[in-house]
Structures are given as structure tokens and as C-alpha cells.
Amino acid sequence: MRVIRKTGIVLGLIGLTLAGLARPGAVLAKDRDAVSRPRLVVVISIDQCRADYMTRFADLYLPPRTADGVGGFRYLMERGAWYADCRYDHLRTVTAAGHAILGTGAQPYLNGIVGNNWFDRATRKGVYCVDDPKSQVVGAQSGSVETPMSPANLLVTTVDDELELATGGASRTVSISLKDRAAILMAGHRADTVVWFDEMTSGWVSSSHYFPGGKLPAWVEKVNAAKDPDRLRAQPWKPSVSEEALRRVWKPKNGIATFSHELTGKDYLSFASSPAGNTFIFDTARAAVEAEALGQDATPDVLTLNLASNDYVGHRYGPDSAELLDITVATDREISGFLNFLDKKVSGGLKNVTFAVSADHGVVNVPELNTASGVPAGRSITATAKAAADAALDAQVGPADWIASTDNGDFYFSEAALAAYPKEPRERLERIAGDAAVKVKGVSMAYGRTAVFAGLVPHSDLGRRITHGVHPQRSGDVMLILEPQWLSGSAPIGTGTSHGAPYPYDTHVPLLVAGFGIRPDTYTQPTQPAQLAPTLALLLGVARPSGADAPLLPGVER
Numbered sequence: 087m088r089v090i091r092k093t094g095i096v097l098g099l100i101g102l103t104l105a106g107l108a109r110p111g112a113v114l115a116k117d118r119d120a121v122s123r124p125r126l127v128v129v130i131s132i133d134q135c136r137a138d139y140m141t142r143f144a145d146l147y148l149p150p151r152t153a154d155g156v157g158g159f160r161y162l163m164e165r166g167a168w169y170a171d172c173r174y175d176h177l178r179t180v181t182a183a184g185h186a187i188l189g190t191g192a193q194p195y196l197n198g199i200v201g202n203n204w205f206d207r208a209t210r211k212g213v214y215c216v217d218d219p220k221s222q223v224v225g226a227q228s229g230s231v232e233t234p235m236s237p238a239n240l241l242v243t244t245v246d247d248e249l250e251l252a253t254g255g256a257s258r259t260v261s262i263s264l265k266d267r268a269a270i271l272m273a274g275h276r277a278d279t280v281v282w283f284d285e286m287t288s289g290w291v292s293s294s295h296y297f298p299g300g301k302l303p304a305w306v307e308k309v310n311a312a313k314d315p316d317r318l319r320a321q322p323w324k325p326s327v328s329e330e331a332l333r334r335v336w337k338p339k340n341g342i343a344t345f346s347h348e349l350t351g352k353d354y355l356s357f358a359s360s361p362a363g364n365t366f367i368f369d370t371a372r373a374a375v376e377a378e379a380l381g382q383d384a385t386p387d388v389l390t391l392n393l394a395s396n397d398y399v400g401h402r403y404g405p406d407s408a409e410l411l412d413i414t415v416a417t418d419r420e421i422s423g424f425l426n427f428l429d430k431k432v433s434g435g436l437k438n439v440t441f442a443v444s445a446d447h448g449v450v451n452v453p454e455l456n457t458a459s460g461v462p463a464g465r466s467i468t469a470t471a472k473a474a475a476d477a478a479l480d481a482q483v484g485p486a487d488w489i490a491s492t493d494n495g496d497f498y499f500s501e502a503a504l505a506a507y508p509k510e511p512r513e514r515l516e517r518i519a520g521d522a523a524v525k526v527k528g529v530s531m532a533y534g535r536t537a538v539f540a541g542l543v544p545h546s547d548l549g550r551r552i553t554h555g556v557h558p559q560r561s562g563d564v565m566l567i568l569e570p571q572w573l574s575g576s577a578p579i580g581t582g583t584s585h586g587a588p589y590p591y592d593t594h595v596p597l598l599v600a601g602f603g604i605r606p607d608t609y610t611q612p613t614q615p616a617q618l619a620p621t622l623a624l625l626l627g628v629a630r631p632s633g634a635d636a637p638l639l640p641g642v643e644r
Contacts, residue, residue, distance in 0.1 A: 123627050124602035125438040126381030127245075128428070129390045129618070131188055131268065132417060133181065133397035134585060135445035136405060137172065137594040139414050146331055146411075147418040155426035156436070158418035159598070162443060166600025167641040169613045174447065175547075177555025177565065178494060179585055179592040182215040182267045184446025184615070185392065189244040189272040191619030192633025193554040198241035199271060201494035204560045207501060212493050213560075215239055216270045222294040225302040225310070227287040235266045235282075236295035237275050242633035244274030245622050246388050251276065252628040256385045258378045262290075262370055263392035264358050268446070272390040274631075279303055279374065283366075285354045288315040290370070305377030309370055318365055319349035319357040325412050326361075336406040336455065343408035359402060361416035363395030368420050372427055381432035381439065386626050392446075393417060404452040404583045440602045440625055444615050445595035452583045456571050463571035466528030468492050471566060478522035479515065483507055488519070495574060495586065496562020497523070512536055512563070519564045528572040533565045551588045597639075605641040613639060 140159055148157035150164045162168070176183060176194050178201045186192070186199035194200045199215055206213045218236035226232050246259040261273035264283040270293075273280045281290040281302070289310040294300060302310075324346050325332060335343040349356045357363060371391055374380065380387040396413055403409040421443065429435045456463035472489050475497060479488040486503035497519055504515075516534025523532050533543060538556050543549035548567075556565065568574055570589050585592045597615060600606070603625040616636040623630045624644055 123384075123386045124440040124625055125384070125386055125434060126428070126432050127386065127388045127440045127442075127622055127626065129188065129272065129388070129442045129444075129622070130421070131185060131272065131390075131392045132443065132445045132596070133265070133268065133392055133394045134400040134447060134449050135396055135414075135596060136448035136591065137170070137596050140168075140596050140598075143411060143414055146327060146415045148422050152422065154422075155429055156422060158420075158422035158425070159443075160418075161422070161425065162441070162598035162600045163608075164606075166441070166598055166606055167604050167639070168608045169597040169599075169639065170608060170610050172444070172595055172597035172613045172615060173590065173593040174595065175551055175554055175593075175614050175616065177551050177567075177588055179447040179587060181265065181397070181446050182271060183555070185268045185271040186240060187616050188444060188446065188618060189246070189274055189390070190240070190242050190631045190633055191245075191616045191623075191636055192242045192631065193616065195554055195557050196242060196633040198239060198557055198560060200555060200557045200560045202267065203493045204496075205491035205493045205498040205562065207498065207559075210490065210501070212491060213239070214267075216267045218293070218295065222300065223291055224294055224297045224300055225281075225289060225291040225306070226284065227289050227310075229287050230284050230289075230291070231286055232284050232291050234293060235270060236293045237270050237273070238295070240271060240274065243631045244272070244277075245619050245626070245628075245631055246272075246390070247274040247276045248623060248628040248631055249386065249388060249626055250278075252626075253385055258380055258387040260374045260378060260380065260388070261390040262367060262374065264363055264367065264394035265392060268392035268394060269390075272392065279306070279378070281306055281370075283354075283358065285358060288313065288354045288357075303377070305373055309373050314369060315354055315357050315362075315366055318362040319354070319360075321349075323347045323349055323360040323362065323409075325408060327412055327415050331411065331415075332408050335408050335411060338408070345408055347409075355398075358395055359398035360395060361413050361420075363398070364393050364413070364417060364420050367391055367393060367395075368424050371424065375428070375431055381428070383433070388622075388626075400449050401582050401584060404455065405449050406451060406455060436601055438602055440604065440622065441600050442618060442622070443596060443598045444618065447585045448590075448592045448595055449585045450571055450573065450583055450587065450589075450591050453571065453573055461571060462569070464528050464569075464573075466526065466568055466572050466574045468495075468574050471523040471526045471529055472497065474522040474526055475519035475564070478518050479503075482518050483510055483515065488515075491562075494562065495566055497564040497566070498562045516564050520566075523564070523566055528568050528574075529566055530569040530572075531567045533567075535561060535563050535565075538565070548588055551593075555588075599639065599641075603643050605643050607641055609640050611640065 221234040263269035266282040490500040513536040520532030
């Protein structure tokens with residue numbers, strides 16, 4: 087279904103009138119240069135960005151056209167394709183899983199990235215999603231505590247991988263993030279330059295997987311030598327929006343929810359948890375475009391950026407904070423600046439760029455804010471659910487250290503315990519553990535792996551997300567799902583919030599795509615972030631990534 091935007095549409099809660107009938111900026115087949123593919127594809131993941139931020143703060147964003155060229159979010163929404171009902175379709179909505187889906191178009195059951203961490207039954211140790219002891223850190227400075235990383239745990243290819251293969255390595259593929267897992271999983275196995283931020287020393291680092299010679303590109307070393315984070319964090323972070331804008335923050339204690347945060351310290355965590363972190367990302371991206379000559383010839387290139395600072399701010403202050411509002415507005419400005427930079431630097435300008443913005447997951451409101459408003463919410467203690475499951479198994483089967491790990495919100499059985507009771511059916515053990523866990527406050531339901539792989543899950547959106555999110559080797563024996571608005575943890579936490587649930591506040595994210603090959607419109611039919619990768623592959627004229635079985639996004643003009 088195609089939905090034509092009418093003049094005078096009211097956006098969300100703020101009653102903003104948009105004139106979108108003319109839709110200038112559309113880049114359709116009849117308007118293109120002689121090239122048959124975009125010269126540059128840019129994918130930006132705004133870490134922890136809920137879809138409602140696009141309309142909730144829209145009156146604070148730049149207009150679609152500015153004195154300097156184009157705006158940010160409103161330009162993409164009004165002059166590009168806005169997929170207003172884009173939702174993730176897997177179980178654990180966390181950073182690694184979301185970025186793997188954006189890069190590959192494959193769900194966790196196939197791409198293998200079931201979470202940020204999981205438990206390895208063979209080694210009996212926890213695994214971080216991009217850990218790779220066979221690699222070496224490249225670019226580490228004195229004082230670094232970085233460990234070796236690579237895409238070794240990603241079981242399928244990405245858009246970058248397929249483009250590199252199709253062009254014989256002639257394309258340039260670059261991925262930049264403050265987070266290692268975001269940079270790596272969006273880029274994949276064959277990308278040229280993949281870097282992430284060392285929060286102890288403020289430098290970009292990488293892996294010998296990408297740089298087997300053990301040396302970063304000269305342009306990256308130049309950025310590191312400039313020490314821009316020191317300059318950017320010299321001033322405290324204060325609101326960039328008006329006092330009137332801050333009044334919309336939910337029940338500020340003293341009238342206006344203002345703030346001032348120092349960004350200095352022995353490490354760069356405070357710097358990364360502010361708009362300054364995003365400024366550094368975009369400054370580095372500009373350096374990459376210049377040094378790598380991205381978008382300068384008929385062989386297409388890909389640039390992927392992750393804005394991790396938005397996630398750090400959201401975790402610390404929550405989605406209803408003045409800080410979240412401010413960094414979201416600042417992100418709009420940064421995107422506008424980068425679009426206008428690309429318009430000057432890419433051969434043919436923005437009409438030869440396909441530009442996409444999405445997110446890896448959303449976020450739930452701070453539980454204490456919800457409960458103060460009368461909304462059912464809370465924090466569930468993972469250790470309590472584990473103890474209940476252990477006790478039930480001891481009582482009904484026999485004594486043992488039953489639960490080896492609770493990584494990724496799953497119970498992983500101890501292999502030693504299973505060996506001690508070899509005649510006990512696995513399905514019975516899963517049921518006993520799950521039945522005990524759901525009696526713990528905040529736990530809604532539990533599903534054993536035997537039942538999941540037998541297809542015994544609800545015939546619902548939740549059931550589909552469970553099957554999409556469970557990998558045969560990497561997922562646990564029992565998957566726990568909390569009640570809506572509840573968060574899990576290992577100890578009580580009085581502030582901050584998180585994500586990871588299969589509910590709309592964590593699954594519903596923005597998806598905005600504009601430029602080459604995209605028909606501008608508002609599309610209200612259900613879509614998924616997994617559809618972006620095969621769509622970009624089509625526009626680039628390359629094979630779909632090996633696990634990308636989602637349909638194309640509507641509005642593609644090839």
C-alpha cells in the first residue's frame with residue numbers, strides 16, 4: 087500500500103504542519119546521472135533510538151531545506167521514504183543483534199548473533215559477540231585495555247561483504263562506531279576499514295582481521311594524533327535547546343529540567359555519553375570520505391556509522407530526560423551537516439547517494455518513573471529467578487548446580503548436572519526450570535529450547551520473535567520473557583533504564599531512506615530493519631547477503 091502524504095499532516099503530539107506534496111529531492115530513474123548504481127551508500131544507526139522521537143521532537147528539528155542546504159530528520163522524512171511502522175522481529179533487542187540484522191538482513195537464528203553475550207557450552211565460558219582470541223588489537227596506545235575483536239562469530243555475509251566480492255575489492259567500505267560490536271557487525275568480514283573507540287586512550291582502534299599488517303590507515307592515525315576528543319570535552323555539556331523546549335520533559339522536579347555535565351575524567355566515558363561523541367563520529371566520517379575518496383567514481387562505496395552516544399545517554403538518563411531530548415536534537419543537526427558535506431563531496435551530489443537512518447533497538451521508560459505514574463513496572467532480579475529454578479530442579483530431580491549461566495536472559499544448563507541425571511528428558515528439565523522462574527515477580531513466561539524447536543510457541547508476533555531469535559547452538563535451554571515495562575538485572579538499580587524486550591518500546595525504530603533509487607513517500611505498512619540490507623544490495627547491483635531472506639522495502643526504484 088502506498089500512502090500519499092497530504093499537506094497539513096499533523097505529526098505526533100506537537101501538531102507540526104508539513105508541506106510534503108511536491109516532494110523535491112526524489113531521485114528516480116528519469117532524474118539520475120548515467121550511473122546505474124549509487125556512488126555511495128551511507129547507513130547510520132542511531133543507537134537506542136525509538137521511532138516516536140521522529141515525531142515527538144519534530145518541531146525542534148531543522149526544516150527540510152535550510153540556508154545551508156538540507157535539514158536532518160525532516161528532510162529524510164519529507165523528501166525520502168519514511169517507514170513509519172518499522173519494527174524488529176526477534177527476541178532480544180540489544181545492540182549486537184540489531185546491528186547484525188542491519189548489516190546482514192538475517193535474523194539471529196541464522197546469523198548467530200543472539201545477543202551481546204552468550205554462553206559457550208563447549209568451553210563453559212561466556213562469549214562476547216565479537217570476541218576473537220585469534221586476532222590482535224591494531225592501533226592500541228599506551229594505557230589501552232582493548233582486547234582482540236573480529237566478525238568471526240557472524241555466520242553470514244553483510245552488504246559490504248557482497249559489494250567487496252562483486253567489485254573484486256575495488257569498492258571502499260568503511261565502518262565507524264564508538265562500539266566495537268556495532269562497527270564490526272554492520273560491516274562484516276571483508277570491509278576495508280573498521281574502527282572503534284578506545285574509551286581509555288581516546289584513539290580509534292581495530293583488528294588484525296581487517297589490518298593484517300598491524301597498522302591503521304594513515305588517515306586514521308592522523309585523526310588519532312589530533313586528539314580531538316580532548317578539545318571536544320573541554321566544555322561542559324549544557325542544553326542546546328530553549329527552556330520552553332525543556333518544559334515538555336516529563337514532570338521536571340524544579341520547573342525546567344536543565345542540566346550541566348562535565349565531560350572530563352581519567353577516561354572518556356563522559357565524553358562518549360554526550361553529543362560530543364557524535365560530533366567526533368561525524369568528524370571522523372568526513373575524514374574517511376576525503377581520504378578514501380568515497381563516492382568519487384562509478385564503483386560504489388559504503389559508509390556505515392553508529393551513533394553510540396545516544397545509547398549511553400538513554401541508559402543513564404532515560405527517554406524522558408532533558409539529556410535525551412537535547413542529544414536527539416543535536417543528532418538532527420549533525421545529520422544535516424553531514425548530508426550537506428556529502429552533497430559537495432560525492433560526485434553528482436546527494437542524488438547519487440542512498441542515505442539510510444535507523445536504529446538497533448528502542449528503550450523502555452525508567453521503571454521508577456512508570457510506577458510513580460501508576461504504570462505497572464519494575465526491576466526483576468535475575469539471580470532470584472535462577473535460584474528459584476535451581477531449587478525446583480533440586481527438589482524434583484536431584485541436587486546439582488543446575489544453571490551454569492544466565493547470559494542473554496537465558497538459563498544454560500550445566501553439562502555436569504545433565505550428565506549426573508542422563509535419563510531425565512531435557513524437555514522436563516526445561517519445564518521445571520521455566521515453571522519456577524515464572525513465579526518470580528516480573529517474569530511473564532518461559533520457553534524451553536525443546537519446545538521452541540518443536541514449534542510449540544504461540545501463534546503470535548511473540549512466537550515469531552522467539553523462533554527468529556533462538557539459535558540452536560548459542561541460545562540457552564530456557565528463554566525468559568519479562569512482563570512489559572520490566573527490566574532484568576543482577577542487583578537493584580534505582581536510576582537509568584535499558585532495553586532487550588520483544589515489546590513495541592524496544593522493537594519500534596525509525597527507518598528513513600532517501601536519495602538514489604528511493605521513491606519519496608510515507609509508508610505505513612509493517613516493515614522490518616531486516617529489509618534494508620536486501621534493498622541496498624539491489625540498488626548496488628550485488629547479491630543479497632547470504633542470510634537475507636526478508637522482502638525488499640516498498641518504494642525502491644531500480
